[in-house]
Amino acid sequence: MSDALQPQTFRVTRADLVRYAGASGDFNPIHWSERVATGVGLPGVIAHGMFTMALVGRAVTAWAGTGDTVKEFFVRFSRPVPVPDTDEGTEVVVTATVKEVTEDGDTRLALTATCNGDKVLSLAQALVGKR
Amino acid sequence: MPLDQTFAGRTWPPTDTYLVGREKIREFARAIGATEAEYHDPEAARALGYPDVVAPPTFPVTITMSANRQVVNDPALGLDYTRVVHGEQRFAYTRPLVAGDEVVCVNTVDEITTRGGHWFITIRTEVRTEAGEPIVTAWSKLVQRGEGS
Numbered sequence: 001m002s003d004a005l006q007p008q009t010f011r012v013t014r015a016d017l018v019r020y021a022g023a024s025g026d027f028n029p030i031h032w033s034e035r036v037a038t039g040v041g042l043p044g045v046i047a048h049g050m051f052t053m054a055l056v057g058r059a060v061t062a063w064a065g066t067g068d069t070v071k072e073f074f075v076r077f078s079r080p081v082p083v084p085d086t087d088e089g090t091e092v093v094v095t096a097t098v099k100e101v102t103e104d105g106d107t108r109l110a111l112t113a114t115c116n117g118d119k120v121l122s123l124a125q126a127l128v129g130k131r
Numbered sequence: 132m133p134l135d136q137t138f139a140g141r142t143w144p145p146t147d148t149y150l151v152g153r154e155k156i157r158e159f160a161r162a163i164g165a166t167e168a169e170y171h172d173p174e175a176a177r178a179l180g181y182p183d184v185v186a187p188p189t190f191p192v193t194i195t196m197s198a199n200r201q202v203v204n205d206p207a208l209g210l211d212y213t214r215v216v217h218g219e220q221r222f223a224y225t226r227p228l229v230a231g232d233e234v235v236c237v238n239t240v241d242e243i244t245t246r247g248g249h250w251f252i253t254i255r256t257e258v259r260t261e262a263g264e265p266i267v268t269a270w271s272k273l274v275q276r277g278e279g280s
Contacts, residue, residue, distance in 0.1 A: 010164070023162035024193050040213065049217040050192050054163040057188040061167065066179065070188045074221040131179065 001064055001107050001128060005096045008059040012047055012081065013089030020051045034085070046080040052092060052120060056113055059094040063109070064128045071106060072127035075113075079120045090115055105129060132209050134250045134275065138202070139243045145235040146198045148261060153230035155193075156186045163187060176229070183230035190228060192220070195256040195269045198236035202254055203273070210252070210275055218251060219272035225265045234258050234266060241270065248277025 017031050026048055029036035037045045053075050060070055083089050092115050099110040106129030113121045153173070160170035168175030169185045176184045203210050228234070241253040253272045259265050 016162075016164075019162045023159045025197060050189055050220065051163070053220055054165075054187065054189045058163060058165050061165075061188065066167070066169070069227065070222075070224060072221070072223050073188050074219070076219045077217050 001068060005063055005098070005109070007093055007095045008062065010055045010058070010092045010094070011089055012051070012055075012083055012092055013087070014045065014083055014085055016089070017045065017047060017051065017083060020048055020054075024048065024050065026050065042080060043082045045083055045085070047083050047092075049075075049077040052077070052081055052113060055092055056094050056111055056121070056124060057126075059096070060109065060111070060126045060128060063096060067130065068128050069131045070126055071129055072125075074126075075111075075124040076122045077120070078122040079115075079118055081115045081120050092120070099125065102127075102129075132211055132275075133245070134209050134243050134252060135207055136243045138205075138208050138240045138252075140240065142237065142239040143201045145237050146201065148233050148235055149194050151186065151194075151228050151230055151232040151234065153184050156184050156190065156228075156230055159190050159193060160187055163189070173230075181227070181229050186228040186230075188222065188224070188227075191222060191258055191267050191269055192271075194228075194234065194258060195236055195271065198238060198256055199254050199271060202238050202240060203252075208252075210250075210273075214276045216274050216276060217271070218274040219253075219270070221270040222267055224267045226267075228258070228266060232266065233261050235261060250275040250277075 095112045096109040099108045109126050111124035237257045239255045241255045244251045256269045258267045
């Protein structure tokens, strides 16, 4: 586990959502169709919640390093991540603080993810320890 | 539309076997931008003690989401999928999924609740090998938003 839990920033574009839809099998049109997304009251096309969770997972595994593995992982999706149809898309910033070190030597991280300054997850956490 | 609360506590028969593929793991890792060698290179995975490439932590949802259709597509449940958003997701891992694993999913509805016109259903999905070795348990909490929200 890295001592310095530097915030990690991930860029998200429409192309990323299309690719994630194909790889995950989640073809819900709110993740690729502006018409459907606005029709159900969303501000526009939004990222798959599980894509956001995957980005948080990337941050956690990067902090953990190859010697450690993720043992538990939890997120609550509190706010959507709108992804505009631009080359830049949007950004998700992931931060972590160490919440506890368990008797087994595992580390529990408290996690946040923000987009445009808004927290998009709540109560997110991961337990990381030796493989 | 209200959900049928008698679904809470029910467990479904194991799903058909799913063979975790090396190229599927690589495709998923590329889609989330994960470049760690153990997701792509069998040799790097073997160096960490695994028989083949390892799946990233959220990969199991590609299997469990499809397994959950057993529950959510049952018309008797009354779920209007056009009003559903993902509320929470939890994973507890015994080990990562690895290419070559042949797994089945066992779905149980842990809880159905309602509040403020919204309905909440938590589906627990145990992913195990055909021989019964537990690999990962996933809990998906889905929210059916109330009318006019």
